[in-house]
Amino acid sequence: MTIEELKKEALRLTPEGRASLARELLSSLDALSDAEIEQLWIEEALRRDKEFDSGAACASPADEVLDRARARRK
Numbered sequence: 001m002t003i004e005e006l007k008k009e010a011l012r013l014t015p016e017g018r019a020s021l022a023r024e025l026l027s028s029l030d031a032l033s034d035a036e037i038e039q040l041w042i043e044e045a046l047r048r049d050k051e052f053d054s055g056a057a058c059a060s061p062a063d064e065v066l067d068r069a070r071a072r073r074k
Contacts, residue, residue, distance in 0.1 A: 001009075010021055032040070051057035 010018060013021065048057065052059065
């Protein structure tokens, strides 16, 4: 089963079922070692860098991002 298939199945659960599953999944991350956590962050950084290089993602100056975030809070 792929991640997408699993996600579709999980989204069919009741809100309570999804909340329970989310708690268990998040809890399972607490058991990771520092080395495993570091590896996950490295993989995420590489994925984001690849998206940026391919043009699938773009960068924005921090002040613009913060201005947009503040505007949404109003």
